[in-house]
Amino acid sequence: MNPTRFHWKGLEQVAAQVLSRAGVRGEDAQLVARSLVHADLRGVESHGLSRLPIYVQRIEAGLIELTQPPALVVRQGATALIDGKNQLGVVVGVAALDEAKQLARQHGIGLAGVRHSNHFGSCSYYAEQAVDEGLILLVLSNAPASMAPTGGIVPFFGTNPIAIGIPAGEQPPFLLDMATSVAARGKIALAAKKGSAIPEDWAIDADGLPTHDPTKALLGSLLPIGGAKGYGLAMFIDIVCGLLTGAAVGPGVKSLYDNWQDPQDIGHVFLCIDVQRFLPLDAFRQSMDAYIRQVKNVPTAPGVAEILIPGEIEQRIMTARKQDGIPFPQTVVEELAKLCSAYGIDLAQAVCTA
The missing domain is CATH 3.30.60.50 (Hypothetical oxidoreductase yiak; domain 3)
Structure with missing residues (x-):
């Protein structure tokens, strides 16, 4: 089978079916499936369904807890600490996002720290949800060691991603999602x-x-963005996501692919701001629109067609892929077909027919 494009809704159904048959409860399976397909829709294939096989392998190996939901350790003022209980990272991430949003609605700002989590997919998945509700969100996570400190050659820090989502009105939202390494x-x-x-x-x-x-x-x-600046940012994220929450740090964060004895113990931070504590939401959206138009109207360099804001390229890719389908490299198609076959699911049901 060598289809070129898959329908995103069909892929969500297939991925949820695989996860469900692997032992993930229905609602959680759907969350993880949506997160993975979200990344593929945005053109971030490194965090999309290419990750589904390794998620399932770790479930099969008993390295991910499927029965216990994430638990609130403490809530005090505008802050909360959540124990992920070694659940699927997306399940933990959504629970932490919900807590941060609730705190922000109550206090104007909400910070939820997380420990004992797993790989939680693309940060933009969470930022986009907050933006849709008129909230600003900052998402941080540490990750398994893959990047040396500046001047070193042995990995110590993860790619330690950061995402920021800010709502706008008619203009696309500001949606920055990046690793602190040059490439994820x-x-x-x-x-x-x-x-x-x-x-x-x-x-x-x-x-x-x-x-x-x-x-x-x-x-x-891997190499950090901006040399020592990226290294410093990665270290900061490791501190607040790991040391502050009680999760692992540095090489203590276990590999998704290479460690088959231990949970990953990843830490995350979700910082949510309720725009309406500062300005009426409609007024803020209008101000953002005017601001973004100013940025995009800056004269361009020779050969540059237009200025884009963070997240705009991915939004355009998403629009196109929802209409035309999602392409996958043949190696990924083969891996997904093999995984689906093992669970008695036909990947072909997600192939675009038009």
Whole structure:
């Protein structure tokens, strides 16, 4: 089977069916499926359904807890701490987002810290939900060691992503979602699956030398954005997501792919702001629209067609893929077909027919 495009709703159904048959309860299976397809719709394939096989493998290995929901450890003022109970990361992330939103509605600002979680997908999945409700959201997470501190060659920090969502009106929302490394490790892993070369500024090999080979990069270290600035930002995220919440930090965060003995113990932070504590929401949306138009009206450099704001490219990709379908590399199609077959599910039901 070599289909070129899949329908996003069909993929959500297929992924939810796989997860359900792997033991994930229905509502949780749907959350995880939506999160993965969300990433593929935005063109962020490194965090999309290419992750479904490894999620299922860790479930099958007993490394993810499916029966206990995330638990509130303490709520005090505008802050809360949540124990993820080693649940699926998306389930934990949604619980923490809900808590942060509730606190923000009550206090104007809400901060939910998380410990004992797992890989929680694309940060934009949570930021987009907050934006849809007229809220500002900052999402942080630490991750398994894949990036050395500036000057080092042995990974210590994860790609430690950050996302910020800010609502607008007629203009697209501000939706920044980025790793603190030049490229997410998932992009390099996907390049290795495809047999594609990577840019030389993405990573170094085990000897500390720049490399185009994604396999050597995965054995070496990713490089931080902006050199020492990205390193400092990654360290900050590790501190607030790990040390502050009681989750693991640095190399203590276990690999999604290589550690088959221990839970990941990832930490997250969700900081939510209720815009209406500062301005009426409609007024803020209008101000954002005017501001974004100012940014986009800045004269462009030669050869540049237009200025885009963070998240705008991904929004356009999402619009196109909802209409035309989601393409996958053949290696990912084969992995998904194999996984679906193992659980008696036909991946072909998600293939675009038009």
